[in-house]
Amino acid sequence: MLLDETQRDSLDxxxxxSLAKLTLGISPASVMLIYFDWLSSLALSPGSQAHLMQKAVKKQLRLVQWTSHSAFNPEAAPCITPLPQDHRFRDPAWRYFPYNVLYQSFLLQQQWWYNATTGLRGLSPHHEQALEFGARQWLDVFSPSNYVLTNPVVLEKTLTTGGANLLRGMENWWEDAQNQWLGKKPAWIEDYVLGRDVAVTPGKVVYRNHLIELIQYAPTTKDIHAEPLLIVPAWIMKYYILDLSPNNSLVKYLVDKGHTVFMISWRNPTEEDRDLGMDDYRRQGILDSLxxxxHLIPxxxxxxxxxCLGGTLLAITASAMARDGDDRLASLTLFAAQTDFREAGELMLFIDEKQLAFLEDLMWSQGVLDTKQMAGAFQILRSNDLVWSRIVNEYLLATRQPMNDLMAWNADATRMPYRMHSEYLRQLFLNNDFAEGRLRVGDRPVTLSDIQVPIFCVGTEWDHVAPWRSTYKLHLLSDAPEVTFLLTNGGHNAGIVSPPEHPRRHYRMATTREGDPYIDPETWLEKTPTQAGSWWPAWQEWLAERSRHQAPAPTIGSTDYPPLEDAPGSYVKQV
Structure with a gap:
């Protein structure tokens, strides 16, 4: 019996x-193509081969020379210094022989592999970046910091405690492994209960549909700014990253400054929601909330x-509204949100046609992208910080990192529907349809240049998800009367959660108005002065300046939209 087209497709x-579940969603074919491209390019480049051999010999001679002159002098300048974000070898114990030779040798090896995987003529940029990233991940496995006998800090503690640290580390590993296998959250998560310890800003759920709950927060000032605020978080995260503990809550900060704040809380989808698409999120999420x-504040x-992606969806929605003559928006603020995905950072290394087809088949069988697969992808992007440093600290040194509200939020993962995830990966990441004018909302394409309200864009210096130079490209796409760009220190999450009391914070901020010449990101970085402190007050002042007047604080809900339950609501508690 011949298989029909549907049966063939289902079997494929x-x-x-099934294979994707074993490979954590990584396409073997895509990986093999990358390495074949590199090997074939290198095989046809004898000059590059000779250059790499020379590099290897020079680095070995450099290490030997440094070892003979400086290895026994802990005050000597190193042969090679780690990258600024590499903190593995900061402890003074690494300055003593033989550990200094071990880590110097590792860094030279790392540098050689960077030379070997980049700059080859004929190697596609995507393959080059993916290859360099992959080589870095494999090298990190063999870092001397990861092993007892080659890490002086671990070895000293092992000798001092008689190996007790390794026994306690094994207990930590066993506890984590059990939680992982049983699908349980870490025990310390119980210290951060929703509605008790985090997401505690008073408010009410005033609207609910299948996809969202809309929370209206209670005012804390007698008079408020007339224009309300609507916050759209990404659907790949729980909303309360912006409402953590009271001293770490952007929502509380805004309410205390006299703003009426509304928050979208997304449903955690299940397999039954597999056919929800981006347009469902736009209509049932943002438009229904507006x-x-x-109605509540006419x-x-x-x-x-x-x-993040909530900002991307908001920009798409605002573009469609502007195209259709809907002028309900007063301003548009984007936190670590990309509108052009050509330089979308290391996430792009997982995006090509073969990889997407492989990932789509995995989601097709499940109906959703589950929490473990999503968390694994983000851990790979920062493996030094999120994987290897944790192994060293918790399993070798047996020191559990003190937990905080942001870490509790990070462990509270969400899923994504099959159709929506496929649409945004293809239309945004792979094809860049929004930035290039091909993304259709309804029956017509939308473009960011239609938006004519003030825009405020926040980028973070160490963002692995939405690199700030990518978010900065908003300047090339927007024809808004003014675009204010702010760059803050920190990463994708910690840079946004930046209360005024937080130490060691700084930011840069500048406004470009209609008619001003374009400034490239490197020039902007050089010319824009650094300001100490949190960026929250600067943004709040920007909002206040674009709000017309003060008004009496509104009541929560109305006859047509009576409060349904207290914040944080029900959807955020779904597991």
């Missing part, structure tokens, strides 16, 4: 999805704020 998908807010425009 079933085989690929309709409710316009005759006022709305300041909108989007975080």
């Amino acid at each position: 998908r079933l085989v690929r999805s 309709d409710v807010i316009n 005759n006022q425009k709305v300041h909108t704020i989007g975080y």
Whole structure:
């Protein structure tokens, strides 16, 4: 019996999805193509081969010379210094023989492999970046910091405690392994209960549909700014990253400054939600929320704020609204949100046609991208910080890192529906349809240049998800009357969660107005002065300046939209 087209497709998908579960969603074919491209390019480049051989010999001679003159002098300048973000060898114990030779040899090896995997003529940029990233991940496995006998800090503690640290580390590993196998959260998560320790800013759920709950927060000032705020978090995260503990909550900060704040809390989808697409998130999420807010606070425009992919979806929605003559928005703020995905950072290393087809088949069989697969992808991007440093600290040194509200939030993962995840990966990451004018909302394409309200864009210096130079490209796409760009220190999450009391914070901020010449990101970085402190007050002042007047604080809900339950609501508690 011949298989029909549907049966053939289902069989192919079933085989690929089964393999994807074993490979954590990484396509073997895509990986093999990358390495074949590199090997073939290198094989046809005898000059490059000779250059790499010379590099290897020079580095070995350099190490030998340094060892003979400086290895026994801990005050001597190192042969090679780690990258600024590499903290593995900061302890003074690494300055003593033989550990200094071990880590210097490792860094030279790392540098040689960078030379070997980059700069080859004919190697595609995507393959080059993926290859360099892959080589870095493999080298990190063999770092001397990861092993007892080659890490002086671990070895000293082992000798001092008689190996007790390794026994306690094994207990830590066994506890984590059990939690992982049983699908349980770490025990310390119980110290951060939703509605008790985090997400505690008072408010009410005033609207609920299948996809969202809309929370309206209670005012804490007698008078408030007339224009309300709507915050759109990414659907790949729980909303309360912006409402952590009271001293770490952006929502509380805004409410205390006299703003009426509304927050979208996304449903955690299940397999039954597999056919929800980006347009469902746009309509049931942002547009339904705006309709409710316009009813509760009539005759006022709305300041909108989007975080990560929530910001991308908000920018798409704002573009469609501007195209259609809908002028309900007062301003648009984007937190670590990209609108052009051509330089979308190391996440792009996982995005090509073969990889997407492989990932789509995995989601097709499950209906959703589950929490473990998503968390694994983000851990790989920062393996030094999120994988290897944790192994060393918790399993070799047996020192559990003190937990905080942000870490508790990070452990509270979400899923993504099959259709929506496929659409945004293809239309945004792979094809860059929004930035290039091909993304259709309804029956027509949308473009960011239609938006004519003030825009505030926040980038973070160490963002692995939305690199700040990528978010900065908003300047090339926007025709808004003004675009204010702010760059803060920190990463994708810690850079955004930046309360005024937080130490060691700084930022840069500058506004470009209509008619001003374009400034490239490197020039902007050089010319824009650094300001000490949190960026929250600067942004809040920007909002206040674009709010028309003060008004009496509104009541929560109305006859048509009575409060349904206390914040944080039900959807955020779904597991």
